[in-house]
Structures are given as structure tokens and as C-alpha cells.
Amino acid sequence: MEKLKKYVSVKDEDQFYHQGAVELLVFNFLLILTILTIWLFKKHRFRFLHETGGAMLYGLVMGLIIQYAAKASDAESGTVYECEKLKSGQSTLFINITNQVYEYQYKREISHHNVNGHQGNAMLQKMTFDPSIFFNILLPPIIFHAGYSLKKRHFFRNLGSILTYAFLGTAISCIIIALIMYGFVKAMVHTGQLKEWDFHFTDCLFFGSLMSATDPVTVLAIFHELHVDIDLYTLLFGESVLNDAVAIVLTYSISIYSPKENPNTFDAAAFFQSVGNFLGIFAGSFAMGSSYAIVTALISFTLCEFPMLETGLFFLLSWSAFLSAEAAGLTGIVAVLFCGVTQAHYTYNNLSPDSKMRTKQLFEFMNFLAENVIFCYMGLALFTFQNHIFNPLFIFGAFVAVFVARACNIYPLTFLLNLGRKQKIARNFQHMMMFSGLRGAIAFALAIRDTESQPKQMMFTTALLIVLFTVWVFGGGTTPMLTWLQIRVGIDPDEDLKVEAASQSASNPDKNTTKAESAWLFRIWYSFDHKYLKPILTHAGPPLTTTLPEWCNPVARLLTSPSAYGDQLKDDDTDYIINNDELTENYESSAHMPVWDRTGSTQATGKEDIHEGDLGLGGYKLQLEHTAHQPQMN
């Protein structure tokens, strides 16, 4: 008999597992549907629905189906048991029920008013991910991929502007949203929709910071496909990538802001502690991510014979950057972002050609899957999430706040930046940036992290609606908007480079550096990087023996890779490789470039530019470079 019981319980357990299989299967089918739809759209060149929008749509429909089909199922479980003997905070619970010990694992704490919501039907419960999955599994590959595929040259050229938008812009956006929302909350309290003690100014700030994470993935995909001006692309991409990092750390800092007394009053000490937290976490995550990347660069220096081992090491070390940051109490996502940037800058040069492709394709694939899963889940969550609080006034307020904040971010900052920039950001570019303030995966992931209290549930519902609206409406409207704003498309991203190369070989290279947009601080860093870091960390760059003073020669010889002497062109070549990769990669063939745009004007825009060659090596290299460009021009 005991035996029999055992077998029954084994079958029960299998039953448990098969349930998980069904839910994963639902997701798989949604993704497959999405892929097929996108394929159809791509084939017929419909650009009004990006794959993420499609994934969201299918998720929505599936959520609706589940919601209504599974309504009448079990609401049996969900009784709350009183156990005074138990201590709180145990991670594992052994419970003896009718002489059989069961192990239960801690999942989370639930507010009393949510218990009913959590009961629901089993299918809905199963379709709900643990929010930590977003932060620990789905977001890291997306963010790493973003960092790894930053177009280095254009990114560094616009670094000043990007940093301004990312740091200052996010802070502005956060505060503006918070202020506007606080006004609406006051109005809601006034009309009796909300009890005052429910919603503090810190909650508004929290909402402001999570809504400040822009995610124009749809817009960028279309930019990429249509070959929109590379500087506009870089500004938007760079802003969105860095601004995610800022928004995540900001949200975290605000959530641990804990004034000693009344949480509603301003506490200077707690405030400065939050600022300190922000700076500390940001700098720490940055350091963690980039140091792992540097370790990878140093190891891969010697490991380039076995592509599989190389790729494995690359993957594991990048993942370790994430995990170490998390383990150290920092922000893994931010660490992984800077790890990606640094990997692309140094390690990529050391990889064998095979590994270069493998790593790119691997992270591209992971990014593709993770992105579609998240967007699919967002659609699903609208109907399957149990504790939505739809408050029309709050939602209306949030929409207003988000758009006002975006405007207060882009236009004033661009005005200030244009004072300093040689190559001004044109008015139509500004409008396009304003338009591209989509909200996406990060905002959603930050909002779903905590949905226990009623304010948080209201925020989550609102954030979800804003994501859905911006992705569909703004994402779908990108192509018409480009036409309407008369933004040039079909631009060869290397075109300005060619003009540069031609002009540089004619003019004095030293004059060029004075024209550079970026500040002297950045130029010093760039020169340092090119002269010392690149030669030490990669196969590329000039040999250290030429860049270090003569008395350092013995050390320099030791640190320089033998291959650095031979091919001093490599560094620039790899720059090209990254650019070209990014044009031909992804799931679009060049045949789909719109013909009506290819003939667009070819006016050169690359007037101010820090070019690798003219900083590090001076004149002697330019000649070589010019030769290297030759085949591309023909």
C-alpha cells in the first residue's frame, strides 16, 4: 500500500510539472505566431507594426481568451491559515499533514486586501511570472545586447549629448512627472477617490522614475531599416540605453529612501543618503561591469584558437558581471550594460573572427527572444493580472505627465546642448526625439516588481497602459512621422567617414582635433584609451613602444601583443567591421532597403568628428588609413 501511495504521489508531481509545460507552450505558440506575422509584414513591407507590437497584440488576445475561458475553474484553494506556532521569515516550511511531511517554499508576502485576487483560477496564476524573472533572466540579455551593439564611433562622438539626456534628462523627467502626478493625486484626494495617507510624494517620485525609462525599440528598428541619419539614431539609442540604467538605479534609490519620521516630509539627511546611494550604486555597477569586461579582454588575448571556449568564456564572464553586481548589492542590469560596452570596445578586438560572429549572433538571438517574451507578457498582463486598479484620473494624469516631461527633457536640453555643439541638433530631429519617447520593457519590469500595495497596483496598471499606447501608436506612426518631419532616410552610415578621410588626408590632422565637438576631458580620455589601454587590452592599436616614453621600452615590449607591430590598421578595421556587421546583421536582407530612399541626397554631415586616427597617432597613420578606406569607396 505504501508503495502504491508513492506512485500516486509521483504521478501527482508529474501533473504539477505538466501544468508548467502547458503555460510555456502557450508562450511558445504566441511567439511562433508573432514570428510568422512579422515575417508576413516584413515580406510585404508593412512598417506600422513592429514585432514587439505584434507580440503584445497576440498576448492581449491570448489574455482575453484565458480570462474568459478559464473563468469557471477552481477557486477552491486560497484559504488563509492561521498558524501561531510559525515564525515569520522562513524560507522553507516543513508541514506535517496527516502524517506526511511536505516541503513548502517561501514565495512572497501578500497584503490582506490582495488575498482574494491571488486566489483566482489556477491557469491565471500559472501564467503569471515571478517578477524577478524579468530582472534576472529576461532583461540582462536585452541590455547586454544594447551595450554590445552600440555603434562605438558615433556613440563616442555624441557622448556629451547622450550623457546629458541620460542623466539630466532622466532626472528632469522624473521630477516633472512626480510633480504633475502629485497634483493629480491631490485632486483625487479632493474628490474622494483616494485616501491621503495612501500616496506620498515619494510614491510620485517612484512613479516618475520608473516612467522615465524610455525604450524606443520599435522606432530604432525602423530607423535601422530605413537607414535614418546615423547621428539621430545614435542620440536616441544612446539616450535610451543609458537612461534605462539611470532610471533603474534612480527607482531603486527612491524605493529605499526612508526618512526617519513622517514619510511625507522632506528629510535632508535621508535625501542626501538617497543621492549617495544613487551615485554609489551607479559607480559601483559601472566599475563591476567594466572590470569583468577587462578581465575577459585580458583572458581572450590568449585564447583565440578555440571559438567555442572563447564564446563560452565570454558569455560566462559577462553573466558573472551581472551576478557579482547583484551579489554585492549593486544593480546587475547596469553592470551588464557597461560590461557590454566595454566588451565591444576591447574584447571584441581580441576575438577570433568566428567568435566575433558567434557572440554577436548569440546575444542577438537572446535579445530577440527575451524582447518578444516581455512584450508578449505585457499584452497578456492586461487581462491576466489579478489586481489591476484602473483609475481614469490617474491614468489621464500620467499620460499628460509623461508627454510634458518628455518635452521638458528634450527641448530645453537640446537648446543648451546646441549652444555647445558645432553640429546643431536640427529642429526636426528634436521633434523626432520628442516623438520617440516610447515606454517599454524597463518601465514595465520596474512597475511589476512590487504590486502589493494599492498605489503600486494603480501605478502598474497605468504604466502598462502607457506602454501599450506608446508602442502601438508612436511605434506604428514612426514612418509617417519621418516623412512628415522630412527627415532624410537611406543614408550610408560610412559616408561621413569617407568625406572625413578625404578631407583629413588633405588638411592638417592637428587642426581637426580643435574642431571636435567633445570637451577636452573626453579627448584626454580618448587619447589615453587609444595610446595605452587598447594596446594593453587588445591586439589592436599602436604598439606601446611607440606611445610610451622611451625609458618605458622594456615594460612596453612586455605588454604589447606581438601582432600589434604588424597591423596597425586593425583597430580602424574592426571599427568598420562593427559598423558593417550592424548594417547587414539582424533579420532583414539588404534587398528590403526602400528603393525610393536610396537615392536620397548624399550631403556630408561629418564635419566635426573625433576620428580615431588623428588623436592617437598623428599624421603617419592617416596615410595608411586613407589607403585602407580605398576599397570601400570603390
Place this chain on the structure above:
Amino acid sequence: MEKLKKYVSVKDEDQFYHQGAVELLVFNFLLILTILTIWLFKKHRFRFLHETGGAMLYGLVMGLIIQYAAKASDAESGTVYECEKLKSGQSTLFINITNQVYEYQYKREISHHNVNGHQGNAMLQKMTFDPSIFFNILLPPIIFHAGYSLKKRHFFRNLGSILTYAFLGTAISCIIIALIMYGFVKAMVHTGQLKEWDFHFTDCLFFGSLMSATDPVTVLAIFHELHVDIDLYTLLFGESVLNDAVAIVLTYSISIYSPKENPNTFDAAAFFQSVGNFLGIFAGSFAMGSSYAIVTALISFTLCEFPMLETGLFFLLSWSAFLSAEAAGLTGIVAVLFCGVTQAHYTYNNLSPDSKMRTKQLFEFMNFLAENVIFCYMGLALFTFQNHIFNPLFIFGAFVAVFVARACNIYPLTFLLNLGRKQKIARNFQHMMMFSGLRGAIAFALAIRDTESQPKQMMFTTALLIVLFTVWVFGGGTTPMLTWLQIRVGIDPDEDLKVEAASQSASNPDKNTTKAESAWLFRIWYSFDHKYLKPILTHAGPPLTTTLPEWCNPVARLLTSPSAYGDQLKDDDTDYIINNDELTENYESSAHMPVWDRTGSTQATGKEDIHEGDLGLGGYKLQLEHTAHQPQMN
């Protein structure tokens, strides 16, 4: 105050998560160490330690460290609570502790005598995976990769022998191990080491079936590297791949064998039900896996412009095969294996060159990671698993049983096969196959699935020791063994093909088919596949208009891909591509092929062979084929 408490609990939760990060970090570091070690070994061409052996070694050392370093930590939790009010079998538990509701999730049932073992220290507990992770996450990519990288041509040529070893051999092995173990168990009962009712004959059979899953990954890697005779390679590889499937289904069938009365007596009805279960599950999983692959083939037919979408679809559909099988109560692993085989056979031909490479590299990478994680975990488990039961007599018996069973599997079956085979399996090949009976990931995963009862714990401990021993000793001894048995290495796998091609162009192709090793049943299938399935499912093969009777022409034209008319050589070409891929893929450069072996004798072995050309298309194609081979010969 309530606010403050909230923040504290948020921090607590973070604490929970950071623990997970530390454990993953430990695994990451172990894998990184393994990769670096293997790189060193490969560079210096040490072949006595394969990466899986290395991973296991590091896991072992790390387990030792954790075991002794973390000994004095908390043993606080682990009290068993009595709650009469609770009903058993709830998946989620809401518990009210001091006015706060906590959600707990069901994990598993625990036997009373194991509760102490489960308490242990927190680090050890955290380092223990949920056994279902093996079956749902780690094994599927390994098994799929095995199926996807089967060398089709050589596999089909030896299909009869492989099937015999896989089905008959595994059954023999299972029964022999069970009988010997039953003897040992009786002896243990006699000496008082075991109470009789603890260990039934079905338990012995269970142990026999799980120990019958061979996993010569180490041996195969060395074979691959040294270019050992391709038929020996294929026999071993094919046997180990299919035998995993058989062993898994067999173990499952035995575990649900439930005689109505005394479990110790033979119950004919229950026995036949088990046999029925085995056949049903096996056939069902096969059908599920291959039908998903066929769907993929049909879809990818039209989808070859966008490599990323193609790869995504390929991945998702293959995974769906696994999930659907699990959801339907079949065996996902078996489904995924046959899905892999079918994908390689049909879908692979439809993929764009870019996707071919992407899918291969993706699954290769996943296989690499998953394999090393499993082996690493096996090393770790020796010290961190809490409920080991080391019974020397049982362990000794198991070693004896495993070797006797392997001998009873290989030698008699080979004798029988050699009666039918034109190309005999030589004596030294037989010894090598006997020697290659390593146990690995599957045996371990099957054993760890259920470690609640004491007999199961004893089995788990014993299985783990056998895996460690065989991987290190036999894995490490492969190269000396090859030399000692005088097995030729450094063979060009296409060499026999060339000889064939040359001989076929001279001789009458019809005569060739009569020489074929395989049975008429298989030949009919092959011909059917080549004439009808391949043209319908892939771009390759002859157009249906030539293979179908004339009155079917309208249908045939509809079903045939337009590209099939042009390049009737494609099918054979892709055959080559797979072969060549597999030689140049992986993490070894051809420069590492041992020079002392390259000059080995080049005596041709390919006398009996079903060649694609001579079955499907007769003479007209052979001429073309011969031309196609030409460039490879020069």
C-alpha cells in the same frame, strides 16, 4: 511605521535573491575554471582529461570546500509543523503569521527519515538544484544537439545495428544488472545490512534501467578529435543517443509498474501494461517530435529570407516538441531527440546558409554549457548532497553488474549482427565498444529524480560513483586503449565515399543495392523518403514530377518547390555540408590533428553501402554525382 516595515521586507526579499546570485556565481566560476583548464589541455594536447571530467573534478573540489567551510552555519530552520487544518496536495499555501499573510509554494513531499538531512545548512541547500531542472532545462539541449548532429549517412547505413544495440542491448543490460543486483541485495539482507521489504525486484529493475543509459561523451570527443574510423564512431554515437531514449522510457515504465497485490510477485497484467506503456510512450514521443520537425520543415520552406526569424522559429518549434510531449504525458527528451534527427534530415535542407550556421552554433553552444553544468554538478553532488547512503557491498555489486551487463550486451549482439552484416564489426571494435560503456548525465538525472526512499538514495550514491569512475578512468584511458587495440585513427570520413563514387561509376548501380547491409524494409523506407518526403518537405531531392506516376503530375507540380527542378544535386551536397561541418565545427582547429596519424593507411572500408544516388534515382543521377564529387577529390 507600516511604510518602514514594507521597506524592510523589500530588502529581505532582495537578500533572498542575492543568495541565488552567489550560488550561480559559484557555478559560473567553476565553468570558467573548467574552460581555462581545458584550453590549457587542448593547447598542450593532453587527452587524458576531457572537459566534462575537468568540470566534475572542479565540482568535487568546490563541493568539498563548501561542505567544510559552511559546516557551522544555521541549522535553525527545519522544524516540522503540525497543521491539522491544512488539506494535503495544495500547490499554494497562504499562511497568516502575526497578522501578515505569506504565500508559500509547494515543493515536494519528504519522508520522515529525511527531514534532518533536508535541514542542513543554507548554502548546501541552495546549491542543490531542483531535480526537474535536469529534465526540463539541462538535458533537452544536449539531447537535441545529439540528434541534430547525427551523421545521417553513416547513421542510416548502420541503422540496423544501432537499433539492435539500443533496444535489445538496453533491455539485456537492464535485466542483467537487475538480476545481479537482486543477488547482491539478497546477500545484503542475509548479512543484515538491509531489511527485505525495502528492496523489491522492481527496484532492481529500476536501477538496471537507469544504469543502462550510456553516455560516452568523453570517448566520442576523442574519437572525433583523432578521426577514428567513422563506422565505429557512428555505432557508438548512435547507440548512446538512442539508448538514452530507451533507458528513459524504460525507467519511467518500470517506475509506474504497479502490480495490484504484493509488489514482490510477478503480475502478468501489470507487466504487460508496463510493456504497453513503454511502447506507447516511445511511439508517442517519436511521433510528437518528428511531427513538430515536419511542421518546421514545411514552414521554413517559405521563410528563408530572414535568418533571425528562421532561427527563432526553429528554436521555438523544437522546444514546443519537448513541451507538447511533456504536456501530453509522454517523454519530452525522447520527443526532442527525434525532433532533432528529423530537423537535421528535412528542415536543415530548407534553411538559409546563415540559419544553418546559426542553428548549429546555437545548439552546439547550449550543449556545451549544459553538459559542463551537469558534470560540474555531479562532482559537487558527491559532497553537497545530504542523503548519501554509501553501502560498499551494493556499490561493489553495481560495478560488477554494470561491467557484466555491458559485456552481455556488446559481445553476443555483435556476434548475431555479424552473422547478417557484410562488413563485420571487428574484434578490436567490439573491445572498444565494451570499453566505451561510460555512464553520464542521463543516468545521473534519472537517479536524482527521486531520492526520497532509502533504496533510491543508495541507488543515487552508487550511480554517482559509477559515473565519476567511468568518466575519469575510462574517459582518460581512451587514447591508450585506442593504441593498445590498434584501432586506426586519422581517417578521412569521406574516403570510403570517394572509393564508392569511383566504383559506382564503373559498376552497375543496381547491383549495389543488393549488396547493401540493411534490410529490405529499410531500403523501401529510404526510397520512399527520397522520392516523396524529401521533395515535399524540402527544397532538395528530385522534383516530384519525376518520381510520382504521370497521372499525379498536377498535384506533383503543386507540391514541388520551384528550386527543386534546377539543382537536383542539392540533396547530396547538403549531405556533404553536414559531414564537413561536423569535422570543422567544435572547438578544435584542424591544426591539432595528430600528424603521426595522418599518414595512417588509407585502405578503403566502404564496400557495402546504400548510397543516396543509387536508390532514388538510378543511373542518370550517378553521373552528375560523380562530377559533384570531383572538386572534393582534388
